[in-house]
Amino acid sequence: MDALPDSLPDINSILVRLPESGKTIKKLSVRYFRGQTLFTVKTNDRAYTICSDTLKAVNPLTWESIEHTAKKWVDAPIIKIDTLTERDQWIMYSRYKAEMPIYKFYFNDKQKHQLYISSRTGEVQQFTDKGQRFRAFIGAIPHKFYIPAIRKNTKTWTTLLTIGGVIALIAALSGIYLGVYITYRKYKAKRRIGSPYKNYWYKWHHILGLIFGIFLATFAFSGAMALQRIPSWVIKTHGDYRVSSSQLRGKYLSADSYKLDYRILAKKYPDIKSIEWEHFQEVPIYNIVVGNKEIRIDASSSDVKELYLQPSVVEKAVQSIHKTSELMSTTLINEYDEYYLSKERSLPLPIYKIKVENADNSIYYINPKTGDFKYFNQSRKAKKWIFSGLHYLNIKWLVERPVLWTIAIWLLCLGGACVSFSGIWLGIKYMRRKIKSFF
Known part of the structure; x- marks a missing residue:
């Protein structure tokens, strides 16, 4: 992304140019793109792109500008360009449909990079190299059935993953028995x-099956449950299973609520690339990109300061979702717990932990620097153990001991693989004997 220019217009001069006045603005952002300062404004009904220069229209997207963007990503010759009208292996999410056709650039560099650019917006959608693609082909793609013919239909993909997990579970449990x-x-x-x-293969399949069979069963069960909810007859959910960001953040704020003039940010941060108007309850926020980093700025006063939500604000947000009569306790935690956990330590700390004393035993983890959150109820806690705990060994005691976690995950995976492959080999030998007996 290009940095924003020094000269920026008053935000009200942009909003008065909207074809529909009085509409609630759900999204507002500014960036510098194709030589113009562009404002994106989204209402309930439509999205608009407005050029800051009142004398100029938004530049049409041209092939030259798309090619210019591609060349900024990789300093190497472009050897081929495909025009995709259907999703391929690396752009499988349904959101990519709106960007079609997508241009796929192939670069003649050592890493064999491939870049996807939307023909609708000119924005980059995906970027891969040969190492990433190779690891995906031997890992995530077969493991998750991430094959275009299957993944394009989410319902079919989910069903096949569940059926595969159930078959594996039956095989593991029958083998244990x-x-x-x-x-x-x-x-x-x-x-x-x-x-x-006495036979080598039978003996070791039997021994390894007794040792690793239970872990094969837990891997299979958690895999089958990966995309399924815990049925309500198992664990009843009284409130919402999910809490959306819009529920917690509250109603949209008007542009007048932002006491800090956004233009000051361009002077404060020379390498600022975009600004997005956000909010958390009644706190106006600017989400800015500076260099390669996102920063949230508190826009409730004329002083430039990074966002830090107070306990009263996050408590009010939670109260807006639950009954005010329900008791809450708020603590600022500085270490991970069983439900707020990251092996890579990518989740931020400190963070607010809010417990709600209701039938679902709801827990919220809210980042005071961003307003981002995680929500758990009884059902989602059980799902954490059934999927994340059993499948990835995402257990606090192990995660806090990365060497032990690595040894455990490799040992269980290799042991399970030995049981599986030896079982396949014995099955093949059995089928050979049966076939020979017919001839």
Whole structure:
């Protein structure tokens, strides 16, 4: 993105140019794009792009400007350009449909970068290199059935993931049962615990199955539940399963609520690239991009200061969702807990933890520097353990010991792989014998 220019107009001079006056403004932002200072204004019904220069219209998007954007990303020759009218492997989310057709640029550099640019807005949508694509092909894509023919239909994809997890769960549980039963029979006959098999493959499949079978079952169960909610008959949810950002942040504020003139930010931060008008309850906020970093600025006074929400503000936000009669407790935590946890330590600290004493035992984690939040109720807490806990070993005690976590995840994955591959090999050998018996 290009930096904003020094000279910027008064925001009211932009808003008066809207074709529809009096409408609630849901989004307002400014950036410098294709040689113009552009304001994006979104109301309930429409979105508008307005050029700051009243004498000029917004420049039409041309092929030259798209190509110029592409060349800024990679300093290497462009060897091929595709025009995509359907989503491919690397742009599978449904939001990409609105950007079609999308131009896909192939670069002749060592990393073999590929860049996707929208023909509608000229904005970059995706950026990959050969290393990322290779790791995805051997990891995330087969693991998550992330195949275009399947992923394009979200319902089909979700169903197949669930069915695959259930089949794996049945295989794991039946294997555990047989393994224990065979071991018990040997103990009953010879009063000695061990595998009764002499054959190398049978013996080690049996032993490894007894050791790692339970973890295969938990991986399968958590995989099957990955995109499913906990049924309400298992854990009843009394309030909303999800809480949206708009619910917590409250009603949109008028432009007059922003006491800090946004133009001051361009002088304070020379490398400022965009400004977006936000809010949290009655606190007006500027979300600015400076260099490669996002910063939230408190716009409730004429002084430039970074946002830091007070406890009373976040409590009011939570009260707006729940009944005021429900008791709450607010603490500022400086370390992760079981439901606010990140192995990469990417989640910010300190953060407000707000407990609501209601039937759902609701918990909110709200970042005072951004207003971003995470919400948990009884059902979502159970989902954390069933999916994140069992599937990724996202357990506080392990996450706080990264060496142990790494050893545990590799050991369980490799052990599970040995059980799976040995089982496949034994199945193939069995099928061979059956086929030979027919001829």
